[in-house]
Amino acid sequence: MTQSVIVKICGLSTEDTLDAALDAGVDMVGFNFFPKSPRFVTVERARELAARVRGRAEIVALTVNMDVAGIEAIVQAVRPDWLQFHGAETPAEVASAQSRFGLGVIKALGISSAEDLAPIADFSVADRLLLDAKPPKGATLPGGNGVPFDWRLLEALDPALSYMLSGGLDAGNVAEAVRLTRAPGVDVSSGVESAPGIKDPDRIRAFTAAARGSSKTPEEGREQAGERIMS
Numbered sequence: 001m002t003q004s005v006i007v008k009i010c011g012l013s014t015e016d017t018l019d020a021a022l023d024a025g026v027d028m029v030g031f032n033f034f035p036k037s038p039r040f041v042t043v044e045r046a047r048e049l050a051a052r053v054r055g056r057a058e059i060v061a062l063t064v065n066m067d068v069a070g071i072e073a074i075v076q077a078v079r080p081d082w083l084q085f086h087g088a089e090t091p092a093e094v095a096s097a098q099s100r101f102g103l104g105v106i107k108a109l110g111i112s113s114a115e116d117l118a119p120i121a122d123f124s125v126a127d128r129l130l131l132d133a134k135p136p137k138g139a140t141l142p143g144g145n146g147v148p149f150d151w152r153l154l155e156a157l158d159p160a161l162s163y164m165l166s167g168g169l170d171a172g173n174v175a176e177a178v179r180l181t182r183a184p185g186v187d188v189s190s191g192v193e194s195a196p197g198i199k200d201p202d203r204i205r206a207f208t209a210a211a212r213g214s215s216k217t218p219e220e221g222r223e224q225a226g227e228r229i230m231s
């Protein structure tokens with residue numbers, strides 16, 4: 001049932017973890033251009049890494065309130081398939097980026113209550129939404145905080161909505177999150193790391209398998225993650 005869920009691993013910054021994600025068959029990999037993030041990569045580093053990805057998965061460039069010149073530099077060097085806007089970008093800015101760069105735009109929205117779903121209608125221009133947990137109080141990052149939100153908030157979403165779910169996902173909870181929300185895609189960063197910014201190949205493999213439905217229950221997912229991490 002969850003076989004076709006789109007899997008995105010975000011914030012990759014090394015060859016070995018990128019290869020682990022590609023070998024696991026993920027659909028999308030994300031490079032993070034937010035300077036305050038522990039997953040930050042320079043444009044030059046992302047260009048090198050992107051060469052390994054081309055043709056094997058889609059490349060996502062994650063930016064936060066970045067100016068057009070900055071995005072232009074990323075697009076020229078990295079040639080991503082998607083732009084991910086994870087800040088306070090407006091619907092007009094999403095539309096402008098789409099026409100300027102000719103790329104799909106993923107717009108992230110922070111969710112913690114039912115009211116946070118209202119902007120979904122305003123962002124119908126986005127090619128895909130990313131419904132992420134709202135950052136906890138005092139957090140310095142607008143995403144990548146490893147905290148989930150109440151997935152039941154998404155139960156009444158239009159099943160045709162093109163979106164991905166994120167926020168505190170890991171191999172132990174992703175199958176349950178997909179079952180409950182029927183999300184067409186999932187995105188993870190902290191949940192496949194051993195420490196902030198340090199991706200873990202075993203956790204990447206376990207997450208991808210769990211998201212794709214090889215784990216039928218949260219218990220099986222946790223068991224699988226534990227087995228693979230410890231082996």
Ligand SMILES: O=C(O)c1ccccc1N[C@@H]1O[C@H](COP(=O)(O)O)[C@@H](O)[C@H]1O
Pocket residue numbers: 010011030032034037038039062064086132141142143144145146147166167168169187188189190191
């Ligand atoms: O990961 C980051 O450091 C980050 C920084 C700034 C904006 C977004 C960021 N990450 C995005 O947030 C989701 C969820 O992260 P997590 O799994 O809860 O850690 C992640 O997949 C990125 O798309």
